[in-house]
Amino acid sequence: MSREPTRAAIFPVDSNDVELIRRAHPAHWKNPTPNGPYNLVVIGAGPAGLTAARDAASLGAKVALIERGLIGGACVNVGGIPSKSIIRTARLYADMRDAESFGGDPPDHLRVDFQRAMTRMRQIRQRISRANSAVSVAAEGIDLYFGEARFAGPDTVVVADRTLHFKKALVATGAHASGPAIPGLAEAGYLDNETMYDLTQCPPRLLVIGGGPLGCETAQAFCLLGARVILAQSDPMFLPGEERDAAQILSDALAREGIEVRLNTEVVAVRMEGEKKAADLMRDGDTTTITVDEIITGVGRSPNVDGLGLDEAGVAYDASGIKVDDYLRSTNPNVYAAGDVCLEYKFTHTAEATARIVVRNALFRGRERLSELVIPWCTYTDPEIAHVGLYPLEARRNGIPVKTYTVLMHDVARAVMDGEEEGFVKIHVREGSDRILGATVVASHAGEMINAVTLAIRSGMGLHALADVIHPFPTQAQGIKMAGDAYRRTRFTSLRRRLAARWLAWSRR
Ligand SMILES: Cc1cc2nc3c(=O)[nH]c(=O)nc-3n(C[C@H](O)[C@H](O)[C@H](O)COP(=O)(O)OP(=O)(O)OC[C@H]3O[C@@H](n4cnc5c(N)ncnc54)[C@H](O)[C@@H]3O)c2cc1C
Ligand SMILES: NC(=O)c1ccc[n+]([C@@H]2O[C@H](COP(=O)([O-])OP(=O)(O)OC[C@H]3O[C@@H](n4cnc5c(N)ncnc54)[C@H](O)[C@@H]3O)[C@@H](O)[C@H]2O)c1
DSSP: OOOOOOOSSOSOOSHHHHHHHHHHSOTTOOOOOOOSOEEEEEEOOSHHHHHHHHHHHHTTOOEEEEESSOTTHHHHHHSHHHHHHHHHHHHHHHHHHTGGGGTSOOOTTOOOOHHHHHHHHHHHHHHHHGGGOHHHHHHTTOEEEESOEEEEETTEEEETTEEEEEEEEEEOOOEEEOOOOOTTHHHHOOBOTTTGGGOOSOOSEEEEEOOSHHHHHHHHHHHHTTOEEEEEOSSSSSSTTSOHHHHHHHHHHHHHTTOEEETTOEEEEEEEETTEEEEEEEETTEEEEEEESEEEEOSOEEEOOTTSOHHHHTOOEETTEEOOOTTSBOSSTTEEEOGGGTOSSOOHHHHHHHHHHHIIIIIHOOOOOGGGOOOOEEEOSSSEEEEEEOOHHHHHHTTOOEEEEEEEGGGSHHHHHTTOOOOEEEEEEETTSOOEEEEEEEETTHHHHHHHHHHHHHHTOOHHHHHHSOOOSSOTTHHHHHHHHHHHHHTOOHHHHHHHHHHHHHHTO
16 A cells, blocks of 8 residues: 655745755756765765765865755755744734733734745745755865765765765665555545645645644644644653653643644544545544544654665664664664664754764764763644653653652743743752753743753753853743752751851841
């Protein structure tokens, strides 16, 4: 059974897309002619490949970069950039509807202009792609090739009619949307992240399958842009990896906005009924049928390993991607991997961070380790959910006693003023110390707030010291400092308090 999603429209949709393609994969690009072996051949020009190629070239390495599609990879073209652009417009409509609670008047006839929201997204996407144009990449001294790359041996890659020899290679081919094996889905047609940004009209009734970051962000954005959304998630909670109360706040927020939340629910069959798509949803053995205009899937991503000739290169891989050691080296000591093709945590920032490790380890005999990275992440729903470090459950499983300091956002003055009181800051420390193990922030700007905790963990700064960092008033980031203050207050032992009281009493004499 084919699991290919249907094309919503012909890409390019408008002149912005034409411009994007002109920059990110020019029609008449002439591939260079290799001239001796490369220090580094990079396959894939997404965040991982671009970062590695640029860093290596700027250090004087002879670098080849190969891309089969658009420079920028998933992030720029079909991921973080388009999704966060439409989320911004969705939030604008949410604020307009909510104008009364900010002391304003909601517009009389609020009509969502979906096409304009999507056009704005395409404008932003092509604007951001300027920084990665083929011409600018080549101008940085990188030999840029377009075409499908394939290993022809342990030190050779072929692309189009060129054969490239390398001392080291980096596989940075990313991942693609996994197609859920739901009977009838392929025949009925569906969209995923490769195709949904081609939409020019908002589907009136939409089923989103999958309640991970992609499904939750997409469901909320499309709901705020006018679709009636049903969100089906097979797990009992959205964002299954996150802390329960964070996922619960999100679940409540989605339901409040009018999304039909279906947890513990499997989509078991899809079929066409006239112009509509009928989907059978099963929960606890009971099946209900819903009818929708469109289906979007977000059920995880699978690494791009097929057709790369990895066996010829002696590079081991499986369904979770290329097997790498802590130095990001594959089973071929001269071939490394970075980003989505090998990582459990599939984020733009981890793709870039791992690419930097590869440049140091592969070209300069570095010994930098993947396990030493402190990796935060954020789901850009409203409220946002951000995390870094260990979860309490993980810590306890490893025998580490945990104490948590919690600040509710409704106690943070700026959050109250902004009408963004939902959420919390939770900082987990090793019990009996101020060593920060991890943190979860649920707040409108959690993605910005988590950075202070990441910095603290990275630099070995304890929660006590974090409380001493002066935060401008009023900011929502004060929630982080307030968690530090909560920790500090616990240090006022009864003996200290008694001594302080005695000293103060003596000072009053
Ligand atoms: C909808 C969505 C939203 C997201 N939002 C966020 C977010 O908010 N924040 C975040 O951090 N992450 C986000 N991500 C994840 C992020 O996009 C990825 O983690 C990131 O793009 C991975 O970078 P990469 O370089 O490893 O791979 P990719 O970006 O996938 O790039 C790989 C490149 O390799 C090319 N390629 C593949 N095979 C070959 C071959 N054989 N020959 C030549 N070229 C090849 C591909 O064409 C592609 O351009 C999101 C993802 C999606 C789908
Ligand atoms: N803000 C961000 O950083 C961001 C945003 C979007 C995507 N991403 C990245 O992209 C990757 C993919 O995200 P994702 O949300 O697609 O994957 P995911 O694996 O994180 O979540 C998929 C969810 O779908 C559910 N699911 C799977 N099959 C299902 C089915 N048949 N019916 C109903 N539910 C089903 C799973 O229970 C799971 O919770 C992730 O690694 C993520 O890091 C990141």
